[in-house]
Amino acid sequence: MPGDDTGRTDRLERLRAAIEAVQSGGGEPLVDELAEERLAPLTAKANRLIEQRDRSVAELRRRLTDSLDEGDDPALVEAVIDRCLRAGMLDDARFAHEWVRQRAANQRKSVAVLRRELREKGVAAPVIEEALEQVSEADQDRVLGELVTKKAGTVKTVPADRRG
Structure with missing residues (x-):
């Protein structure tokens, strides 16, 4: 259908423009390096715990929350939990x-x-x-x-x- 090709062409053009903007340094970065750095220790801990055996969501949440340092944002735990759920690591x-x-x-x-x-x-x-x-x-x-x-x-x- 012609309408489908137009929509596909538009999406491809927007994608090309976004890639060019990132490559030229003018676009939004694909990865928030600061956020990833803050998530890394909790992500590593979650991976270790899940590799040992399956965990419930509440169990992993409790273990990660207990490992937070004073002043750490509890939202980091929820971000890690969300990633684990989306990746199928938690069920x-x-x-x-x-x-x-x-x-x-x-x-x-x-x-x-x-x-x-x-x-x-x-x-x-x-x-x-x-x-x-x-x-x-x-x-x-x-x-x-x-x-x-x-x-x-x-x-x-x-x-x-x-x-x-």
């Missing part, structure tokens, strides 16, 4: 799903414990409930049975109310 649903999968299978955690842990990590209730759906009733029953058996093994005497 509460993915985090919760993986947390439940690993802890239910490897550590035999009950649904109640998993729910509490995810709440402590700052994950929203609907996301938690969706992640917990992967734990079957049979798995829940098995975990509860193991807990009862373990607890029963620690009882040394018959409770007074159970004596005949």
Whole structure:
């Protein structure tokens, strides 16, 4: 369509003009070097934390906020969080799903414990409930049975109310 070509041509011309302006030193810089310098330590910390394991948004926010020096702008933390979200590095649903999968299978955690842990990590209730759906009733029953058996093994005497 002719109209589409005109719009494309206009966009290309504006892009060429912007590139020429930046190259000649007259346009806005593509990167705010001062802002990038201020974000660098928090970005590096976020990368290290996420490389260790997935994090919830709230967990990463808390860790980055705790690492701010006095006088640092808290908006820096939000800028790093936003970048991580846009890059797909942070995703509460993915985090919760993986947390439940690993802890239910490897550590035999009950649904109640998993729910509490995810709440402590700052994950929203609907996301938690969706992640917990992967734990079957049979798995829940098995975990509860193991807990009862373990607890029963620690009882040394018959409770007074159970004596005949």
